[in-house]
Amino acid sequence: MENIPESSSKGTKRRRxxxxxxxxxxxxxxxxxFTDTLVALRIMxxxxxxxxxxxxxxxxxxxxxxxxxKDRTQVDRELESLRRDKVxxxxxxxxxxxxHAIMFLDDYLNQIDHVVKRMEGKKGGECEVFGWFKIHVLDxxxxxxxxxxxxxxxxxxxxxxxxxxxxLLINAGILTRQLIDxxxxxxxxPNIGSLLKGLVQGRKEVISLLSRRRYNEMMMASLEKKRLRxxxxxxxxxxxxxxxxxxxxxxxxxxxxxxxxxxx
Amino acid sequence: xHRHRHVWKQMRDRExxxxxxxxxxxxxxxxRISQLQLSNHKDIVSPHKGAINSLQxxxxxxxxxxxxxSDASVAVYDVQRPTAISKHTSLFVLDKxxxxxxxxAVSSAIWYPIDTxxxxxxxxDHHINVWDTNTTQVVVNFKMPGKVHRTAMSNLSTSHMLxxxxxxxxxxxxxxxxxxxxxxxxxxxxxxxxxxxxSNSSEWVLVTGGCDGAIRFWDIxxxxxxxxxxxxxxxxxxxxxxxxxxxxxxxxxxxLRAAQKKHAIGSGSxxxxxxxxxxxxxxxxxxxxxxxxxxxxxxxxxxxxxxxxATGDGMYLLSAGSDSRLRLWDVQSGCDTLVNFETVRLQTNxxxxxxxxxxxxxxxxxCMRSVKAFDMWSGNMNSILRGHYECVxxxxxxxxxxxxxxGGNDRQILVWSPARSIADEMDEGPAxxxxxxxx
Numbered sequence: 001m002e003n004i005p006e007s008s009s010k011g012t013k014r015r016r017x018x019x020x021x022x023x024x025x026x027x028x029x030x031x032x033x034f035t036d037t038l039v040a041l042r043i044m045x046x047x048x049x050x051x052x053x054x055x056x057x058x059x060x061x062x063x064x065x066x067x068x069x070k071d072r073t074q075v076d077r078e079l080e081s082l083r084r085d086k087v088x089x090x091x092x093x094x095x096x097x098x099x100h101a102i103m104f105l106d107d108y109l110n111q112i113d114h115v116v117k118r119m120e121g122k123k124g125g126e127c128e129v130f131g132w133f134k135i136h137v138l139d140x141x142x143x144x145x146x147x148x149x150x151x152x153x154x155x156x157x158x159x160x161x162x163x164x165x166x167x168l169l170i171n172a173g174i175l176t177r178q179l180i181d182x183x184x185x186x187x188x189x190p191n192i193g194s195l196l197k198g199l200v201q202g203r204k205e206v207i208s209l210l211s212r213r214r215y216n217e218m219m220m221a222s223l224e225k226k227r228l229r230x231x232x233x234x235x236x237x238x239x240x241x242x243x244x245x246x247x248x249x250x251x252x253x254x255x256x257x258x259x260x261x262x263x264x
Numbered sequence: 265x266h267r268h269r270h271v272w273k274q275m276r277d278r279e280x281x282x283x284x285x286x287x288x289x290x291x292x293x294x295x296r297i298s299q300l301q302l303s304n305h306k307d308i309v310s311p312h313k314g315a316i317n318s319l320q321x322x323x324x325x326x327x328x329x330x331x332x333x334s335d336a337s338v339a340v341y342d343v344q345r346p347t348a349i350s351k352h353t354s355l356f357v358l359d360k361x362x363x364x365x366x367x368x369a370v371s372s373a374i375w376y377p378i379d380t381x382x383x384x385x386x387x388x389d390h391h392i393n394v395w396d397t398n399t400t401q402v403v404v405n406f407k408m409p410g411k412v413h414r415t416a417m418s419n420l421s422t423s424h425m426l427x428x429x430x431x432x433x434x435x436x437x438x439x440x441x442x443x444x445x446x447x448x449x450x451x452x453x454x455x456x457x458x459x460x461x462x463s464n465s466s467e468w469v470l471v472t473g474g475c476d477g478a479i480r481f482w483d484i485x486x487x488x489x490x491x492x493x494x495x496x497x498x499x500x501x502x503x504x505x506x507x508x509x510x511x512x513x514x515x516x517x518x519x520l521r522a523a524q525k526k527h528a529i530g531s532g533s534x535x536x537x538x539x540x541x542x543x544x545x546x547x548x549x550x551x552x553x554x555x556x557x558x559x560x561x562x563x564x565x566x567x568x569x570x571x572x573x574a575t576g577d578g579m580y581l582l583s584a585g586s587d588s589r590l591r592l593w594d595v596q597s598g599c600d601t602l603v604n605f606e607t608v609r610l611q612t613n614x615x616x617x618x619x620x621x622x623x624x625x626x627x628x629x630x631c632m633r634s635v636k637a638f639d640m641w642s643g644n645m646n647s648i649l650r651g652h653y654e655c656v657x658x659x660x661x662x663x664x665x666x667x668x669x670x671g672g673n674d675r676q677i678l679v680w681s682p683a684r685s686i687a688d689e690m691d692e693g694p695a696x697x698x699x700x701x702x703x
Contacts, residue, residue: 072604073643077500080602098566098587143496180476181561246608262608 028224028236029257032250033068037078040068041088041102049234055114056192057107061199062090062100064237067244083142092144092186094176095200096245100144101189108189109134115172115190129165132158133174148183151175195233202231202238207247210261220250220257290623296666296682297621300637302651303667303679306346309353312337314369316671318617319660322375323419326664328355330383331671332373335359336366338385340397343662343669343679356400364402366391371412371615377419382441384427386412392429394441404444409433410456413615416470418462426484428470430457436472438484450482452489452558458615459571465578473569478562479583479593488555491598493583494562495591499599502641564600565589571616575624575640582620582627586612590629592640603643607631617658619668628668630656635670635680651678 031047034040041060048058062079069075079102082088089108093099103111116130136157137146148166155161169175173190205228210216224235231238239259242248249262274291277283283291310316314335321343322328329341337359347353358365366387376382376394382403386392388411394404410432417427426447427439436457438447453474463469463481470482481491565585573582580601581593590605609632610616619628626646627638635649635656654673661668668680 066604071642071644072606073602076602076604080498080500092566098589145496184561246606 027221028239029220032240032257033070035069037065037069037075038082040065041104044068044240045104045107047236049232049237051195051232056195057103057111059091059101059103059107059189059192061093061241061244062098062102063242063244064240065102065244067240086139086142089138089142089187090144091189093196095196103189105138109138111190112174115174119168119172127168128159129155129161129168130172130174133169145178145184145186146175148185151185198231198233199238199241202228202233203242203247205230206235206238206242207261210248210259215260217258217260219255220259223259293663293666294621294623294625297626298646299682300647300649300666300668300680301683302649303681305350305684306343306667306679306681307351308341308343308669308677308679309351310671310675310677311339311354311357312675314675315654315657315673316675316677317370317614317657318372318374319658319669319671319677320374321660321662321669322380323377324379326662328375328380329660329669329677330373330375331677332370332385333675334369336368336370336387336389338366338370338373338383338395340383341677343665343667358395358400362400364393366393372415374415374417377417377421384415384417386415386429388412390431392427392439394427404441406439406446408437413456413458414460416460416462418467418470420462420464421467423467428460428462428472430460430472432456434474436460436470436482448484450484450489452480452482453478454561455568458568461572461574463578464574464576471572471574471581473564473572473583475568476563477565477567477569477585479564479569479572479581480557481595488557490557492557492560492562493564493581493593493598493600495564495600496562497599498602499594499597500602502601503594504597504599564591564593567612570610570612570614571618573618573620573627575620576622577624580624580640582618584610584616584618584629586610588612590627590638603641605629605638605643606645607636611655611657614657617660619659619661621661622663628659628661628670630659630670630672632656633672635659635668649680651680652676 034043044060044064045058065075066072083090086105088102088104091101091103093101112130112134116127120127132155137151137154140154152161155165173188175185176188178184178186210218224239226235228235243250246262248259250257250259274283274288278285278288312333312335314333316331316333318332320330327342327344329343332338337357339354339357341352341354343352360367366385366389368388370385370387372386374384376384381397382394383397384392384394390408390411392406392408392412392415393402395401396403408429408431412429412431414430415427425441427441429437429439434451434453434455436450440447453472453476455475457472457474459473461471463471468483468485470484471479473479479493480489482489564583565587567586569583569585571584579595581595582590583593584590588607588610590607592601592603594601607629611632616630618630620626624640627640629636629638632655633652637646638644639646652670652672652674656670656672659668659670666682669677671677
């Protein structure tokens with residue numbers, strides 16, 4: 001049973017949108033604004049660049065949502081209610097000030113399974129902690145971070161917890177230590193380290209692409225055809241992210257959308 | 265012309281009783297506020313040679329503007345009467361040459377809430393001075409353990425004269441003007457305290473924001489703080505829905521967390537479940553129930569809290585952090601109302617001072633070089649006020665005249681007022697007709 005929250009009554013419209021979207025063939029100009037957060041999330045998930053051939057599940061950045069739905073407060077509130085309904089999870093990324101990644105819960109569980117499969121070959125033994133994690137921790141702790149004590153008590157609902165179990169979780173990339181507080185962990189998406197590096201470098205590359213131009217602007221249609229050298233994520237992904245975080249802005253002109261580097 | 269006819273019609277409606285006088289006045293005021301722009305009839309000449317850190321207009325008359333700058337100078341201006349034609353120069357300046365003046369940057373200057381006879385300045389030279397305005401002499405002096413970031417006095421207090429001081433030390437100190445000594449200290453923050461604000465609903469409640477990202481509410485009559493704002497506790501709207509209240513604010517983790525005091529302001533009964541300290545974890549020493557709040561490490565921002573402002577009725581609190589986000593908190597429930605203000609970047613190294621209109625519909629936030637006016641409940645940006653050449657540090661809104669004063673790193677104090685057309689200036693008199701050649 002799919003977890004569709006009752007707030008989105010636009011069921012038929014969503015399916016129609018998904019069918020008409022032919023993947024990469026539609027330009028970003030047509031697809032920039034959506035009406036509903038869940039619609040935007042599903043479409044952006046479908047448009048996630050198919051790199052690594054299925055070893056990385058699609059995720060969406062919160063800044064991409066801000067550029068896609070006009071009312072930011074509505075985005076925040078809908079995300080919050082979707083999170084509470086356990087449709088998706090939020091993760092704090094270490095790539096910037098307020099970067100968050102959104103992943104549908106099913107995708108996240110699949111991602112964990114990929115990681116577990118890879119680790120099972122190496123260590124054998126203590127992989128039951130991943131099962132405990134999925135069943136007990138993910139189900140009850142919906143926030144982006146967790147305290148050490150709470151983690152231990154939730155995991156112990158599955159069995160006897162040892163320190164090596166926690167190190168296994170950290171090695172797998174599912175938990176990372178918080179720098180400000182040694183007793184707290186962030187939940188993390190495993191195996192996306194190279195993508196995050198590509199994200200940071202791709203952002204810089206797009207901004208420098210535009211800053212080198214005389215008036216710091218370019219037509220959207222020509223910009224989205226360019227390929228990025230530093231990032232394996234496609235241009236559309238970066239553009240949504242940069243427009244949403246405010247580094248770039250779009251304006252309507254008689255010849256189409258134009259993208260500028262925003263001053264201040 | 266159309267505008268005037270519209271106003272005359274509204275006045276006749278008010279006379280006839282069709283429009284209530286209060287809503288008539290509010291309509292005119294909000295109309296004026298929506299048209300704020302760089303003032304073409306008022307100019308403040310700032311004598312400062314350093315960045316302006318704080319601005320405040322006194323609450324009794326709404327007439328005197330007090331500014332504090334990084335070159336250790338403090339100045340007072342009369343914003344209602346110009347000293348020269350449409351120029352307001354300072355009435356007096358207290359700078360390094362004054363024998364009791366501060367030695368380093370003055371970070372905060374506030375008026376004594378009761379009248380303009382005294383004002384309080386806090387500076388990076390670790391001192392807080394209380395000055396007599398008429399004689400410009402220091403009356404009381406307090407030495408702090410670190411640089412003073414903010415000082416605040418309660419507008420509502422009838423029984424105490426305490427100055428709350430936020431410094432780079434982790435403890436918030438309360439200084440008493442009446443006795444000239446320290447009253448007590450509030451501990452709980454784990455890093456310096458950048459902003460302090462007294463509550464607008466109770467003379468005993470103080471809100472502080474620290475560099476550790478926590479916002480704490482203190483009742484100064486008791487030990488410890490009674491509320492720590494946590495950004496993971498959220499509610500979807502202005503007020504929590506009545507029926508589902510218990511489901512929204514609690515989650516399963518509160519059952520497992522160590523005993524904490526998280527209930528709303530003013531609850532006299534101590535609902536501390538002391539027996540809930542889990543026996544599995546490391547043994548925690550028995551602390552005074554009020555001090556258990558020091559173990560609450562919830563953060564309100566991913567970074568330092570750089571600015572706080574409560575709405576006039578004391579029910580909501582705005583906070584700005586160095587994660588460049590502005591959050592609106594419901595004080596009663598302690599939850600984030602999830603209003604998203606589109607602030608791309610905020611200054612992170614200095615405390616910010618932002619302003620709200622009295623009916624809490626607009627909030628003016630300094631965003632780097634411009635000041636953005638946001639609608640409080642939807643987070644939409646109404647207008648951008650651009651005029652400063654460098655980062656803006658503080659804004660103050662004068663409700664009486666609907667004017668906004670902003671000060672920044674470019675040493676300027678700019679006045680933003682509703683546009684005034686030439687036909688409205690009836691009180692300028694013959695002076696306007698003269699030019700440089702007239703005698």
